[in-house]
Amino acid sequence: xxxxxxxxxxxxxxxxxxxxxxxxxxxxxxxxxxxxxxxxxxxxxxxxxxxxxxxxxxxxxxxxxxxxxxxxxxxxxxxxxxxxxxxxxxxxxxxxxxxxxxxxxxxxxxxxxxxxxxxxxxxxxxxxxxxxxxxxxxxxxxxxxxxxxxxxxxxxxxxxxxxxxxxxxxxxxxxxxxxxxxxxxxxxxxxxxxxxxxxxxxxxxxxxxxxxxxxxxxxxxxxxxxxxxxxxxxxxxxxxxxxxxxxxxxxxxxxxxxxxxxxxxxxxxxxxxxxxxxxxxxxxxxxxxxxxxxxxxxxxxxxxxxxxxxxxxxxxxxxxxxxxxxxxxxxxxxxxxxxxxxxxxxxxxxxxxxxxxxxxxxxxxxxxxxxxxxxxxxxxxxxxxxxxxxxxxx
Amino acid sequence: xxxxxxxxxxxxxxxxxxxxxxxxxxxxxxxxxxxxxxxxxxxxxxxxxxxxxxxxxxxxxxxxxxxxxxxxxxxxxxxxxxxxxxxxxxxxxxxxxxxxxxxxxxxxxxxxxxxxxxxxxxxxxxxxxxxxxxxxxxxxxxxxxxxxxxxxxxxxxxxxxxxxxxxxxxxxxxxxxxxxxxxxxxxxxxxxxxxxxxxxxxxxxxxxxxxxxxxxxxxxxxxxxxxxxxxxxxxxxxxxxxxxxxxxxxxxxxxxxxxxxxxxxxxxxxxxxxxxxxxxxxxxxxxxxxxxxxxxxxxxxxxxxxxxxxxxxxxxxxxxxxxxxxxxxxxxxxxxxxxxxxxxxxxxxxxxxxxxxxxxxxxxxxxxxxxxxxxxxxxxxxx
Numbered sequence: 001x002x003x004x005x006x007x008x009x010x011x012x013x014x015x016x017x018x019x020x021x022x023x024x025x026x027x028x029x030x031x032x033x034x035x036x037x038x039x040x041x042x043x044x045x046x047x048x049x050x051x052x053x054x055x056x057x058x059x060x061x062x063x064x065x066x067x068x069x070x071x072x073x074x075x076x077x078x079x080x081x082x083x084x085x086x087x088x089x090x091x092x093x094x095x096x097x098x099x100x101x102x103x104x105x106x107x108x109x110x111x112x113x114x115x116x117x118x119x120x121x122x123x124x125x126x127x128x129x130x131x132x133x134x135x136x137x138x139x140x141x142x143x144x145x146x147x148x149x150x151x152x153x154x155x156x157x158x159x160x161x162x163x164x165x166x167x168x169x170x171x172x173x174x175x176x177x178x179x180x181x182x183x184x185x186x187x188x189x190x191x192x193x194x195x196x197x198x199x200x201x202x203x204x205x206x207x208x209x210x211x212x213x214x215x216x217x218x219x220x221x222x223x224x225x226x227x228x229x230x231x232x233x234x235x236x237x238x239x240x241x242x243x244x245x246x247x248x249x250x251x252x253x254x255x256x257x258x259x260x261x262x263x264x265x266x267x268x269x270x271x272x273x274x275x276x277x278x279x280x281x282x283x284x285x286x287x288x289x290x291x292x293x294x295x296x297x298x299x300x301x302x303x304x305x306x307x308x309x310x311x312x313x314x315x316x317x318x319x320x321x322x323x324x325x326x327x328x329x330x331x332x333x334x335x336x337x338x339x340x341x342x343x344x345x346x347x348x349x350x351x352x353x354x355x356x357x358x359x360x361x362x363x364x365x366x367x368x369x370x371x372x373x374x375x376x377x378x379x380x381x382x383x384x385x386x387x388x389x390x391x392x393x394x
Numbered sequence: 395x396x397x398x399x400x401x402x403x404x405x406x407x408x409x410x411x412x413x414x415x416x417x418x419x420x421x422x423x424x425x426x427x428x429x430x431x432x433x434x435x436x437x438x439x440x441x442x443x444x445x446x447x448x449x450x451x452x453x454x455x456x457x458x459x460x461x462x463x464x465x466x467x468x469x470x471x472x473x474x475x476x477x478x479x480x481x482x483x484x485x486x487x488x489x490x491x492x493x494x495x496x497x498x499x500x501x502x503x504x505x506x507x508x509x510x511x512x513x514x515x516x517x518x519x520x521x522x523x524x525x526x527x528x529x530x531x532x533x534x535x536x537x538x539x540x541x542x543x544x545x546x547x548x549x550x551x552x553x554x555x556x557x558x559x560x561x562x563x564x565x566x567x568x569x570x571x572x573x574x575x576x577x578x579x580x581x582x583x584x585x586x587x588x589x590x591x592x593x594x595x596x597x598x599x600x601x602x603x604x605x606x607x608x609x610x611x612x613x614x615x616x617x618x619x620x621x622x623x624x625x626x627x628x629x630x631x632x633x634x635x636x637x638x639x640x641x642x643x644x645x646x647x648x649x650x651x652x653x654x655x656x657x658x659x660x661x662x663x664x665x666x667x668x669x670x671x672x673x674x675x676x677x678x679x680x681x682x683x684x685x686x687x688x689x690x691x692x693x694x695x696x697x698x699x700x701x702x703x704x705x706x707x708x709x710x711x712x713x714x715x716x717x718x719x720x721x722x723x724x725x726x727x728x729x730x731x732x733x734x735x736x737x738x739x740x741x742x743x744x745x746x747x748x749x750x751x752x753x754x755x756x757x758x759x760x761x762x763x764x765x766x767x768x769x770x771x772x773x774x775x776x777x
């Protein structure tokens with residue numbers, strides 16, 4: 001008897017001729033995710049991915065880790081035995097006993113065989129094992145519609161049995177959908193937005209704007225920590241840190257106060273787009289959410305959108321704040337996001353920010369500035385950090 | 395780099411760091427063991443203990459080695475009160491104590507003690523007449539700091555302790571000496587202080603070491619139960635590396651105290667002179683020449699302390715804020731508020747604290763940098 005972990009992937013099956021490409025990406029990401037589990041091997045057989053060589057005491061942690069890899073649909077701990085009916089029955093009883101914990105429970109056995117030479121067909125095998133289980137464990141009852149315990153048996157080159165299928169994050173393997181640049185602020189929304197796009201198979205780079213001396217090293221560390229949490233799902237990624245102080249001071253001196261936030265956002269978008277092109281990103285991602293703050297009204301979004309030509313993904317646009325917070329808690333970024341360090345957006349906040357900039361208004365204000373030179377200057381000081389998932393660090 | 399946050403921690407003396415290193419690599423023994431290298435280590439520590447006790451001019455009494463200032467303060471107050479036999483439940487402290495003392499008194503309050511929190515004067519010092527009015531027949535412990543860590547106010551510990559003993563002979567006097575030891579080391583043969591706490595890393599020793607002086611005859615109950623080290627007052631395998639580092643730092647401070655204080659006050663004087671003429675600048679706490687030689691707390695109106703801190707940081711100058719503040723949370727300084735400081739002056743406070751590695755010669759550069767940064771930041775007053 002040996003134990004292995006079975007990884008099922010969902011949506012990839014939809015992808016006709018591209019399928020090998022998606023599978024390769026998934027395999028690579030799985031290997032990367034399992035790096036802390038020394039000795040773990042990822043193998044593909046019969047259109048399934050199996051993970052072998054995980055120490056029994058690490059199995060639960062490995063399953064949890066695999067469940068966070070985008071593209072994985074569900075994960076099961078599997079017992080493999082030889083194809084004798086007695087060995088299958090013995091393994092089945094062990095698994096059911098473990099799942100039922102000696103308490104009354106309903107169960108169902110489901111069998112499949114790809115080895116058609118196996119003497120029993122699927123229905124017969126399920127009935128046989130179910131019968132033996134009922135006889136051996138009197139506290140069991142059969143329920144074929146909504147069983148509490150579902151025992152699966154698959155007969156292939158060996159027989160594989162499992163009871164638990166842990167639901168994973170789903171989505172598509174990171175890297176199969178190109179790359180995009182996330183504007184990561186340090187707040188609650190942007191990590192969630194990045195997560196959602198990464199889950200569609202997109203590799204994410206992050207850009208963060210800081211305003212030293214108005215923002216501190218603690219604020220920077222917070223953003224690094226957020227990116228590190230995201231890397232737990234998205235894999236290793238790059239974080240670009242842009243010093244934004246000079247632009248903010250220039251806007252403060254020369255820009256009309258109500259427009260400060262919108263002008264600032266326009267500069268951020270310009271810089272992010274430039275970095276995106278350099279890194280071959282096909283889009284920008286923001287955590288913007290319609291109506292949340294003055295710079296996120298439809299008019300303001302139009303004004304900030306106008307300065308870039310690549311698509312801007314705003315996956316949170318129609319969410320409400322509570323919904324975003326719930327997702328941030330699920331992902332694990334919430335507690336870090338709410339640490340109280342100023343970010344560059346809370347520096348020089350106008351008393352009465354414009355919520356409905358008139359068309360042409362921001363352009364008029366910018367006409368007095370050397371916009372290109374300001375963007376160039378900011379780009380020349382970009383610092384790029386490599387972010388790896390925390391568990392890969394040691 | 396010009397490091398001016400010596401009230402937060404100091405860079406260890408090279409000799410102190412060497413002593414720690416040697417103890418870690420070579421003399422790694424448990425000083426309680428019976429073979430000769432361990433016995434020699436034990437002997438060195440005990441000799442050092444006696445010498446350090448002498449720096450406090452204490453011929454009797456004992457010095458208990460702890461993990462630092464916080465533990466020393468906790469052991470002093472909790473330990474002394476729990477060893478008391480009487481029923482008295484009135485204790486006295488001030489509103490400007492360090493968190494390791496204030497926290498202890500808050501806990502005492504929750505546990506049925508009556509705490510009198512005494513106000514301080516506009517410079518941050520406790521006045522003897524304020525203390526006098528608070529003393530009662532059932533007062534069993536009085537605690538005040540020697541030097542305030544935020545503004546550098548120096549308490550008249552002789553007057554305060556004598557006054558306490560005069561009116562409440564049975565009350566114990568605890569003094570948090572963390573910011574004073576090594577610079578303003580007290581004479582405990584004259585001052586009737588019963589418990590005096592120090593921390594090694596504030597006087598160029600290593601982190602993780604501190605000491606509590608306990609006057610002869612004063613009973614203290616331990617906080618930790620275990621192997622009975624430190625005369626039963628502090629169980630736990632003795633931290634020989636940190637202790638030897640502390641003893642080395644204490645020795646250097648003792649030998650060079652006069653020179654050290656001269657250097658610290660020279661730095662302070664030079665910086666104050668360099669800052670002269672900056673408009674809307676306020677010194678918080680005592681006037682520079684009256685406060686501790688190593689602490690200067692100043693506010694520049696219109697500039698947040700935190701912002702100035704980070705802009706000096708960009709030029710390799712490290713200071714601290716009197717009050718950390720952000721748009722989301724206001725953690726204003728309790729001490730400055732107790733001194734009646736508020737508004738822009740409270741938000742603008744920065745604490746500049748000097749150490750043995752600073753020189754008066756580098757202060758003009760610091761002053762010029764502050765002048766430039768303040769002028770620059772004042773152009774962008776935040777809305």
